[in-house]
Amino acid sequence: MIRLSEIRFDEHAERAVVEVLRSGQLAQGPTVERFEEALRARLDVAHVAAVSSGTAALVLALEAAGVGPGHEVVTSPFTFAATVNAILHVGATVRFADIDPEDFTVNVEAVDAAINERTAAVLPVDLYGQPADIPALAALAARRGIRLIEDAAQAFGAEAHGTPAGTADVGCFSFYATKPLTTGEGGAVATADGDLDGRVRLLRSQGSRVRYRYEAIGHNMRMTELAAAVGRCELDRFDELTGRRQVNAALLTAGLESVPGIQTPLIRAGRTHVFHQYTVRVTEDSRLSRDALREQLAAEGIETGVHYPRAATEEACYGEHSRVICERMPHAETAARQVLSLPVHPWLTDGDIERIVAAISALEPA
Ligand SMILES: *Cc1c(COP(=O)(O)O)cnc(C)c1O
Numbered sequence: 001m002i003r004l005s006e007i008r009f010d011e012h013a014e015r016a017v018v019e020v021l022r023s024g025q026l027a028q029g030p031t032v033e034r035f036e037e038a039l040r041a042r043l044d045v046a047h048v049a050a051v052s053s054g055t056a057a058l059v060l061a062l063e064a065a066g067v068g069p070g071h072e073v074v075t076s077p078f079t080f081a082a083t084v085n086a087i088l089h090v091g092a093t094v095r096f097a098d099i100d101p102e103d104f105t106v107n108v109e110a111v112d113a114a115i116n117e118r119t120a121a122v123l124p125v126d127l128y129g130q131p132a133d134i135p136a137l138a139a140l141a142a143r144r145g146i147r148l149i150e151d152a153a154q155a156f157g158a159e160a161h162g163t164p165a166g167t168a169d170v171g172c173f174s175f176y177a178t179k180p181l182t183t184g185e186g187g188a189v190a191t192a193d194g195d196l197d198g199r200v201r202l203l204r205s206q207g208s209r210v211r212y213r214y215e216a217i218g219h220n221m222r223m224t225e226l227a228a229a230v231g232r233c234e235l236d237r238f239d240e241l242t243g244r245r246q247v248n249a250a251l252l253t254a255g256l257e258s259v260p261g262i263q264t265p266l267i268r269a270g271r272t273h274v275f276h277q278y279t280v281r282v283t284e285d286s287r288l289s290r291d292a293l294r295e296q297l298a299a300e301g302i303e304t305g306v307h308y309p310r311a312a313t314e315e316a317c318y319g320e321h322s323r324v325i326c327e328r329m330p331h332a333e334t335a336a337r338q339v340l341s342l343p344v345h346p347w348l349t350d351g352d353i354e355r356i357v358a359a360i361s362a363l364e365p366a
Helices: 011-023 030-043 054-064 081-089 108-114 134-144 194-204 225-236 238-256 290-299 330-338 350-363
Strands: 047-051 072-075 093-096 119-123 147-151 170-174 187-191 278-282 339-342
Touching (some): 011 225, 030 047, 030 187, 030 225, 047 194, 054 081, 054 147, 054 187, 054 194, 072 081, 081 093, 108 134, 119 134, 134 147, 225 238, 238 278, 278 330
Antiparallel strands (some): 047 187
């Protein structure tokens, strides 16, 4: 079986976890601080606060930016549920802007058209590991006087025109088990804004800076020492593992780009792609539907994924929500019917990649 995702840790991570256990301190402490310092250096940004998950990062970033009831946040309808949930959890209203069909990230003109006097932030999603058009969105947000809160959960280490994903204004990362940089569960908020970073730190720990004194209504969204120990080790080999994802992606594209009905991922000029997912489109020209192809590949021992099977606007819990402005999102809805994620993880062998390419090519008449 070729798995869609495979996670292997090395002996450094094993040792680091044992060290934390022996220290007796498991809750947020010096290891979290060292992980934050390493992330700051890696991202070349003034502040990074480690938190308990990517979802927590989004909630804290929105709250710390003062986004709440009465505000609208413009985001992508083609994303993981956490993006939309975070906006709703802080009490704000979700307004969608459709995606660019070529790279699956939010379309800048659509964002511009969706902004009004209630808009407090634009929240683009760096889908599959390629940043949205962050320079254009940052310029737009600055012009309209709103915040740019980047869902870079899938794009740690990617860049747009030399700027690391998540560092334009406020960036949210996830270190969930299958993400390219993992701590099991975890996340981080990156920003150059020291005041915002201070509020994230306050809110992640019950609104308390001094023990048992409270300045705000906060959460428990802290990262554990165990998670941070894993993260520090994973960060050390992140470039090597990401390089392997990128090589695997290039091999898949070379093998699949001439297969009729398969549209391989586009890497935009000026952007880098860390390939959290390698996602093709199965178009109308394909002999098999996306779902039939998926079943055939499963029968041949190749696991695939659909990220995501519906646009957010198509889910009743969002579509019928009083704080979701629900309009048709044709590009997102079409993408949801066509996308298929193939294995691209660092532990694939060349033989695995040949098997994936051969299986898909054989199913399509040349
Ligand atoms: C993974 C992910 C999140 C949430 O991260 P968790 O760590 O699972 O809470 C948010 N947005 C996107 C786009 C993601 O892929």
